[in-house]
Amino acid sequence: MSYSRDRIRPQQGVYALGALCFGLGVAHLLTDGEGVGTSLEAFVICAIALVVVVTGYELPDRPISRSGRWRAVRIMVTVAGSFALLALAIWLIWYLEGDPTEFGFLVSFATTLGSAVGARGGLYAVEADERLSEADDLTKLLTINQRVLRHNLRNDLSVVMGTLDNIERRTRDPETIEDVQTARTHLQTLLETTDRTREIVSIWNAKRQETFDLRPLLRDQIATVGSAYPDVSIAERFDGDCHVESHAALPLAIEEALRNAVEHSPTDATVTVGLDATETGVAVVEISDLGAGVPKFDADAIGSTEETPLVHTQGLGLWIIYWTVEMSGGSFELSENEPTGTTVRITLPTVAGR
Numbered sequence: 001m002s003y004s005r006d007r008i009r010p011q012q013g014v015y016a017l018g019a020l021c022f023g024l025g026v027a028h029l030l031t032d033g034e035g036v037g038t039s040l041e042a043f044v045i046c047a048i049a050l051v052v053v054v055t056g057y058e059l060p061d062r063p064i065s066r067s068g069r070w071r072a073v074r075i076m077v078t079v080a081g082s083f084a085l086l087a088l089a090i091w092l093i094w095y096l097e098g099d100p101t102e103f104g105f106l107v108s109f110a111t112t113l114g115s116a117v118g119a120r121g122g123l124y125a126v127e128a129d130e131r132l133s134e135a136d137d138l139t140k141l142l143t144i145n146q147r148v149l150r151h152n153l154r155n156d157l158s159v160v161m162g163t164l165d166n167i168e169r170r171t172r173d174p175e176t177i178e179d180v181q182t183a184r185t186h187l188q189t190l191l192e193t194t195d196r197t198r199e200i201v202s203i204w205n206a207k208r209q210e211t212f213d214l215r216p217l218l219r220d221q222i223a224t225v226g227s228a229y230p231d232v233s234i235a236e237r238f239d240g241d242c243h244v245e246s247h248a249a250l251p252l253a254i255e256e257a258l259r260n261a262v263e264h265s266p267t268d269a270t271v272t273v274g275l276d277a278t279e280t281g282v283a284v285v286e287i288s289d290l291g292a293g294v295p296k297f298d299a300d301a302i303g304s305t306e307e308t309p310l311v312h313t314q315g316l317g318l319w320i321i322y323w324t325v326e327m328s329g330g331s332f333e334l335s336e337n338e339p340t341g342t343t344v345r346i347t348l349p350t351v352a353g354r
Helices: 002-007 010-031 036-061 066-096 103-170 174-205 214-228 250-263 296-303 313-326
Strands: 209-213 233-239 243-247 270-277 282-288 331-336 342-349
Touching: 010 036, 010 066, 010 103, 036 066, 036 103, 066 103, 103 174, 174 313, 209 214, 209 250, 214 233, 214 250, 214 270, 214 282, 243 250, 243 313, 243 342, 250 270, 250 282, 250 313, 250 342, 313 331, 313 342
Parallel strands: 233 270
Antiparallel strands: 209 243, 270 282, 282 342, 331 342
16 A cells, blocks of 8 residues: 555645536536537636646646645535535535526536646745745754854863973974964964854844944945954045945945955055945945955855855855845845956945835
């Protein structure tokens, strides 16, 4: 019996109900008399039945589980039966009022229409329900990941870094010291990655919005980054004052964009920070560098819905900017700068434009 159940596929149930609906249309044509009206009624029933058959054809390619497909079939049958009972109730009312006509067409049409509504609606309902369940599972996984990064991993890395310091103080062997320094470099990179990941999770979890005056915000971040990188000059190109209502992490996102630009520019180059207010009620912040450009895999990760590997913290920095801007109702774009380098473009709705 289990073998037989495994061989029966959900789409076969949809095909069976679609064939039944076609049969109802043909039966109506053959039994309810001749004429253009009867032919049109049969055509309508068969056309709706075709929707059911097409749904069955699409069912294997829908991104839902096998159990979800069977649930969609059950919804379809339930809705079809409900429509048929409703049609029967309407006919009984007509019968009691002395006009018991169009029984065949009424039941056939209602059953077929219910099958089509149930097929499409059930499919979308099950798919949405499974995506919601998947989102809930991902949220739980993200919470667990945040706790691990916040406590276990960071604490363990700190212990290992301290142990490496002790080893370096106790040894005089150059090769051992070199190995310790290599290990420390990689561990420090991993520690920075955990910090960036925790920042992304915090941005995603936080819902707080604040109003920012972009001109002083940009100047504060320019001063902060400029003091950390005194060899790189940062030029301002501001056009007007802009107030935006944004995610509270906007200063962090601006600082991240500036640090990326400065770190990937030659020491004798100039990073340009622009601010423009458009007539459409948005503020545009552009940060342009003269470096080698953002690696293709990092740019593809931001622009694609598919999972793309990130091999260093620059990619995570781009995600900090992306999620901050996304949760602020704005847009984030990476483009090539002329003659070389990258331009980070952040577009945010102004307070007046909301």
